[in-house]
Amino acid sequence: MVIYGVALLAICLLAGTFLGELLGVIVGVDANVGGVGIAMLMLVLLVDYLKRNKKLTVKSQEGVSFWSAMYIPIVIAMAAKQNVVAALDGGPVAILAGVAVVGVSWAMVPLLSKIGREKDSHLKPEMIGGDNHVRDAK
Amino acid sequence: MFEMLSEVFKDNSLVVSFAVIGVTMYISYLISDKLTNGKFHGSAVAIIVGLVLAYFGGITTGGENGLSDVGIFAGIGIMGGGMLRDFAIVATAFGANIDEMKKAGLPGIISLLFGVVVSFVVGVSVALAFGYTDAVSLTTIGAGAGTYIVGPVTGSALGASSAVITLSIAAGLVKSILTMIGTPFIAKYIGLNNPRSAIVYGGLMGTTSGVAGGLAATDPKLVPYGAMTATFYTGIGCLLAPSVLFLITRAIFG
Numbered sequence: 001m002v003i004y005g006v007a008l009l010a011i012c013l014l015a016g017t018f019l020g021e022l023l024g025v026i027v028g029v030d031a032n033v034g035g036v037g038i039a040m041l042m043l044v045l046l047v048d049y050l051k052r053n054k055k056l057t058v059k060s061q062e063g064v065s066f067w068s069a070m071y072i073p074i075v076i077a078m079a080a081k082q083n084v085v086a087a088l089d090g091g092p093v094a095i096l097a098g099v100a101v102v103g104v105s106w107a108m109v110p111l112l113s114k115i116g117r118e119k120d121s122h123l124k125p126e127m128i129g130g131d132n133h134v135r136d137a138k
Numbered sequence: 139m140f141e142m143l144s145e146v147f148k149d150n151s152l153v154v155s156f157a158v159i160g161v162t163m164y165i166s167y168l169i170s171d172k173l174t175n176g177k178f179h180g181s182a183v184a185i186i187v188g189l190v191l192a193y194f195g196g197i198t199t200g201g202e203n204g205l206s207d208v209g210i211f212a213g214i215g216i217m218g219g220g221m222l223r224d225f226a227i228v229a230t231a232f233g234a235n236i237d238e239m240k241k242a243g244l245p246g247i248i249s250l251l252f253g254v255v256v257s258f259v260v261g262v263s264v265a266l267a268f269g270y271t272d273a274v275s276l277t278t279i280g281a282g283a284g285t286y287i288v289g290p291v292t293g294s295a296l297g298a299s300s301a302v303i304t305l306s307i308a309a310g311l312v313k314s315i316l317t318m319i320g321t322p323f324i325a326k327y328i329g330l331n332n333p334r335s336a337i338v339y340g341g342l343m344g345t346t347s348g349v350a351g352g353l354a355a356t357d358p359k360l361v362p363y364g365a366m367t368a369t370f371y372t373g374i375g376c377l378l379a380p381s382v383l384f385l386i387t388r389a390i391f392g
Contacts (some may be wrong), residue, residue, distance in 0.1 A: 037366045040362060041229070079218070079318060102320065
């Protein structure tokens with residue numbers, strides 16, 4: 001049933017958010033530490049487990065994929081509720097700080113991704129299963 | 139007649155937002171297709187349209203929540219609010235590759251630390267250039283260059299003035315909005331086309347809304363990887379900025 005997928009998603013988000021809050025309390029900050037990230041990991045692992053055991057029907061999967069497809073519309077709604085006026089009202093300090101940070105961060109993406117890629121090429125010889133499975137292993 | 143319509147809209151606010159966003163997206167994809175020949179992705183157009191609407195919502199109502207402060211569009215606030223946003227972000231992980239996720243660990247952590255520290259240093263430098271000299275203000279503005287949550291959390295922990303806290307929120311908002319708009323343009327120049335670089339991107343930029351919007355407009359397949367690291371950023375920023383980074387700033391600038 002579709003609701004099973006939706007419920008799975010909801011349980012992952014709630015559990016992840018709770019763990020994120022808990023992590024925040026443990027390290028002593030007034031913020032959620034990676035709750036959504038933890039929820040995503042849980043969902044990936046749970047879906048993988050359930051699929052392998054044939055416990056996740058196509059209908060149940062639709063409950064998750066619907067919300068995944070609603071992601072872009074939700075992001076657009078999110079854009080429409082941003083405090084754009086405050087961002088522009090912040091004056092030159094805020095605007096320059098924001099622009100400079102984004103520029104410098106963009107410049108660093110290729111540098112840091114390279115660290116990852118070297119590791120990637122190192123792993124290639126370990127890929128198993130012949131050509132058919134290369135895509136999975138990657 | 140008009141009042142009745144407005145009542146219907148107000149009573150069904152979330153449903154109104156589905157219709158409004160749907161129509162916005164339809165128009166945006168049409169613009170993308172006809173005016174830019176599809177070169178400029180439809181969702182990128184839609185995000186810009188959304189931000190423009192938010193601007194008009196903000197100046198007409200004087201509120202903080204863009205278009206959703208306009209009575210009949212209140213549903214936009216629910217649809218685009220933190221709850222459904224997080225729900226949908228988690229759902230995107232459904233299509234993610236489990237092995238790529240597992241390998242995200244090291245590059246993710248490195249990029250998160252770099253992201254927090256680099257943003258902080260850049261923010262502090264800009265604040266210095268504009269004549270701020272006390273460690274508390276410098277740290278708060280530096281933290282705001284992380285995300286618009288790290289700024290006020292740090293500022294209130296250190297007892298910064300409310301003007302400086304407002305400034306730090308504004309800096310974070312500028313970062314978030316620029317990331318949303320700019321990502322699709324910059325993507326091909328910085329090699330943002332695979333899960334690995336998306337993970338690094340999320341960690342470096344840190345703004346969940348910015349990364350989520352920017353990657354959606356670049357390639358929706360990259361969203362789960364970027365969003366996953368980005369969601370750790372604010373927590374780590376709130377941990378480092380008022381503590382280690384503040385102590386270092388105070389040691390340097392007194």
